[in-house]
Amino acid sequence: MQRRNFLRTTALTTGGLLLAQKEMLAALWQQPGFKITMLTKNTGIFTEKGGTILFVLGKNGIVVVDAQFPEQSQHLIDELKKKTDKPFSLLINTHHHGDHTSGNISFKGVVTNVLAHANSLTNQKNVAVAQKTEEKQLYPDWTYGDVWNTKAAGEKYSLFYYGPGHTNGDSLVFFEDSNIVHMGDLMFNRRHPFVDRTAGASITNWIKILDKAMEKFDKKTTFVFGHAAEGYDVTGKKEDLKAFQTYLSNLLEYTSTQIKAGKSKEEVLKATEIPGSPEWKGDGIQRPLTAAYEELTTTT
Numbered sequence: 001m002q003r004r005n006f007l008r009t010t011a012l013t014t015g016g017l018l019l020a021q022k023e024m025l026a027a028l029w030q031q032p033g034f035k036i037t038m039l040t041k042n043t044g045i046f047t048e049k050g051g052t053i054l055f056v057l058g059k060n061g062i063v064v065v066d067a068q069f070p071e072q073s074q075h076l077i078d079e080l081k082k083k084t085d086k087p088f089s090l091l092i093n094t095h096h097h098g099d100h101t102s103g104n105i106s107f108k109g110v111v112t113n114v115l116a117h118a119n120s121l122t123n124q125k126n127v128a129v130a131q132k133t134e135e136k137q138l139y140p141d142w143t144y145g146d147v148w149n150t151k152a153a154g155e156k157y158s159l160f161y162y163g164p165g166h167t168n169g170d171s172l173v174f175f176e177d178s179n180i181v182h183m184g185d186l187m188f189n190r191r192h193p194f195v196d197r198t199a200g201a202s203i204t205n206w207i208k209i210l211d212k213a214m215e216k217f218d219k220k221t222t223f224v225f226g227h228a229a230e231g232y233d234v235t236g237k238k239e240d241l242k243a244f245q246t247y248l249s250n251l252l253e254y255t256s257t258q259i260k261a262g263k264s265k266e267e268v269l270k271a272t273e274i275p276g277s278p279e280w281k282g283d284g285i286q287r288p289l290t291a292a293y294e295e296l297t298t299t300t
């Protein structure tokens with residue numbers, strides 16, 4: 001009797017569990033992995049995996065800044081097609097890294113033009129050749145040097161290049177009517193940045209780029225960030241740029257003091273936080289410390 005009861009209970013439990021699992025899975029499918037947040041009536045951000053995407057539903061078409069990975073950009077394309085019948089006019093890459101350009105391929109035959117800084121195109125090609133992923137790329141067909149200033153899809157927009165920062169090909173992408181700037185990976189909100197020295201990065205000049213951005217744009221400007229630490233926003237204001245700039249200065253200052261004190265690279269890398277910027281938490285502190293150490297000890 002007891003045994004039968006036990007069996008029945010088990011069977012019920014298993015059945016119940018399966019049902020619960022099924023419901024849970026259904027909920028997961030219903031709840032997409034991506035998130036679209038509108039910033040204004042016609043601009044929004046898409047987040048799923050990789051660098052934050054900004055899109056503008058323009059008067060005559062859609063402009064997209066950055067593309068994450070192929071699966072993610074396909075999600076974005078599908079969602080935007082539900083919002084408007086207008087064509088995809090332009091895709092802009094803030095820089096070449098795979099978490100911003102791998103998804104370009106989903107726009108093949110979909111978007112009219114792809115635009116990036118000339119160095120971003122060179123870097124994208126170099127990485128694709130080295131990794132043998134050339135067929136998986138959609139390269140920019142438009143590139144520029146210092147400033148690009150025109151209209152796309154009926155929207156006034158500009159790209160600015162202020163020299164090496166996170167790489168040697170980072171653009172600031174400004175949409176004038178909505179007063180929104182995509183900073184790409186020139187902004188890591190409260191998160192240790194990746195400093196790509198293999199692509200010509202410079203922390204010293206990165207600090208100057210942030211100065212130029214703070215001079216050029218106003219208090220109301222909304223900045224879109226490539227990445228943010230968990231719990232922090234991927235958009236923000238000038239104060240966030242200032243905080244990140246201070247972090248980069250603190251990083252250089254700390255590393256330089258350690259070098260002057262005769263510390264080895266290994267000793268410098270033991271730091272668990274950058275003095276003065278404790279809000280930059282989490283893993284990855286070795287990356288900026290290594291980059292700072294190399295930048296300060298390499299004579300050019």
Ligand SMILES: [Zn+2]
Pocket residue numbers: 050051097099100185226227
């Ligand atoms: Zn990134």
Ligand SMILES: [Zn+2]
Pocket residue numbers: 095097166185194
């Ligand atoms: Zn990057």
